[in-house]
Amino acid sequence: MSARYKSYKYIEDLSKYDGQEITLNGWVYNKTGKGKLQFIQLRDGSGVAQCVVFKGNVSEEDFEAAKSLTQESSLSVTGTVKSNDRAPGGFELDVTSLKVYQIADEYPISPKEHGDAFLIENRHLWLRSSRQHAIMRVRSVIVKAIRDFLDNCGFRLMDSPILTPNACEGTSTLFETKYFDLGNAYLSQSGQLYAEASAMALGRTYTFGPTFRAEKSKTRKHLTEFWMVEPEAAFFDLEDDMQLAEDMTVYIVKQVLANCEKELETLERDIEPLKKVVGGFPRMSYTEAVEWLQENKVPLIQKVDGVDKEIHPFPWGEDFGTVQEEALMEQFDQPCFIYDYPTEVKAFYMKRDPENPKVVKAMDMLGPEKAGELIGGSQREDDHDLLLERIQHEDLPLEEFQWYLDLRKYGSVPHSGFGMGLERTVKWITGAKHIRETIPMPRTIHRIVP
């Protein structure tokens, strides 16, 4: 059987075919020309190539067809690959014939500036623009880097379920659906609890899938549907957890720098800050971070009667927001870990420090360049009775957590894990303006289409 599809030629490989006659398939990205010459900028998803149609080299019908091409018209173009220093990519196609599939209707997205609302409304077409293209390609490289890193580290993929009977971090922010005769199911906010069960079975595991939050947040950093990778490992303590997060982050950045040179250029991303992400990330306990905020007069901001009020000095025990995170991160070129957070601001499943129960073995990794929180993780509470107490303290439905408590009855071990938000990572590395640009079809509280 001939694998015909393997013989198709793509623009990213143009330099391999220097001097040969080949056929490219794609869409008109742009077109110029006058008199006997038409220049078609052809895009095929792998790149953009200049195709030169000279009246003397093609049939009359083909020349007329070339003249009639509109933006996003679809066609196959046959011609000879020639090097040309002035062509994008250094090669162009000297056209000998062409076959038009469709002359496109007037394309709504022209090279002129469009408003955000219009572009997102037309996301299915906006994806064709070179900037969105580049972000999507970087996204795919980041996903591959994450999976390769974890696979090569001995972590096994264990997909957590999306439909769950319980709420990992509170019930108010969950999407709910009727589940046959079994009552309601909720869309998972995190695969972690299941990842813990998997880690007790396979040692080192990860789950990587979509997660959901029905939060009415409207910041630039929030989507209602986003992807998260969550490694979980038996016998890892918080120290191991931070090191794994650091090594994974360094690997991701390295892979993007090695494989996305063209994309980062298209995005006009300054790569110097990325080159500095080489490991040895700074680490600071929450208490040290609070001391630094106090010394540097960074206040807690609290809304009082709808007005922001500054509270000096920043009180130990309060969670950090964007103001504190960005102030702290101004010191660093690399991501930074903050660890050992107050118990009261963190989730029930985090391990309390046996020597200081006011603190849990949690960590957040903040990104440089105002990237915000990229990773959140912790060592998990492995003591059955302490965990039970926390579940009861938070008024969680005990019945639903019996299986989770089982993990502390049958061979409980120290274990840790973290979650990395894919879209936030893509936003940081690509320098995308808005998190909406970092996922093919963004879902926000105001948008479920296309």
Add this chain to the structure above:
Amino acid sequence: MSARYKSYKYIEDLSKYDGQEITLNGWVYNKTGKGKLQFIQLRDGSGVAQCVVFKGNVSEEDFEAAKSLTQESSLSVTGTVKSNDRAPGGFELDVTSLKVYQIADEYPISPKEHGDAFLIENRHLWLRSSRQHAIMRVRSVIVKAIRDFLDNCGFRLMDSPILTPNACEGTSTLFETKYFDLGNAYLSQSGQLYAEASAMALGRTYTFGPTFRAEKSKTRKHLTEFWMVEPEAAFFDLEDDMQLAEDMTVYIVKQVLANCEKELETLERDIEPLKKVVGGFPRMSYTEAVEWLQENKVPLIQKVDGVDKEIHPFPWGEDFGTVQEEALMEQFDQPCFIYDYPTEVKAFYMKRDPENPKVVKAMDMLGPEKAGELIGGSQREDDHDLLLERIQHEDLPLEEFQWYLDLRKYGSVPHSGFGMGLERTVKWITGAKHIRETIPMPRTIHRIVP
């Protein structure tokens, strides 16, 4: 910063440490012994190792601790790696000290036989058994094989959304959730329509994520939540589509045979049938298949008043069920493609054969060994007006499909894709008895926990 976690030792690497003293961390899979000797079968997620505790080699406390170990108790064991032909894996650990984390409560899953209902109820623990282990490891290798194959073929990952405003294949089998002030959202049954938009942008793309069906099916092949990979490529016709599906399937089987020898052995999977999956899959048009069924007197089975009735000869135009698929597949060692199906039994988006509109350019790939349908795909309707007619004919909400119709207005091109069900593929390759065993936390109409 020292990457301490990288220094941890795992059972799968035991042969590398022959003669060295190392520490292993894990759980008691089984224990035997008497007098001065205790044999611990330790599992750590990467394998099972025999750890020999001789009273003369350890402290008195450690020997007592070893004696007290119950199934699934957790511990670290230090000792010298020694080759021993009778030990599983060829090596064992001659223990010098041990540290117990927890003596496990009486473990509910003992080596004796348990009923299916009990095991699935305790899925979080059942995952620790060597058989479930093996299936999960094969699953992770299959996922990696799929992603590597497509990445290496120039396909770009483009995740489709889960929350969608429309129904790809009918509304009666959808999970529904309230979406803020925007009405209802539905959990995606397929990422295909979005994959088509992506293919128009990036040429060759794939989506790989969980999909959902609220069908009240109760067969051995159905889950309500399952993973599906869906490649989609611009300029591919049905022929290309089948070849891609074939190449991907061959690659998957090859990777499993190369990387899962131990797991297939644990599963007692006869690998001879898998070795025959080398490419050159048989292909048969639907019409040819019907003729074969007629010649071989395989009837259509229809329920009339609750009773199965055989209809001879099998009438052209009816869809195939398990009876017909298994009869057809008895001839073949490899998967087989059936293509060019009756328009009426297939989805609205499939391309009608211009020379015979009673038929669409659809294909199913059936697996050998009664594996059933592993892949379903088609060339997509690329004609705007024909597609519009089909949407109206099926009474689908036109408003919701405007963006999908846009893909046929702005540079429509021939394009094709398919969906491969991950769990069915895992079931076929591992020989698992039930589809419930092929996903970490199965969701069926009767089960949403753990």
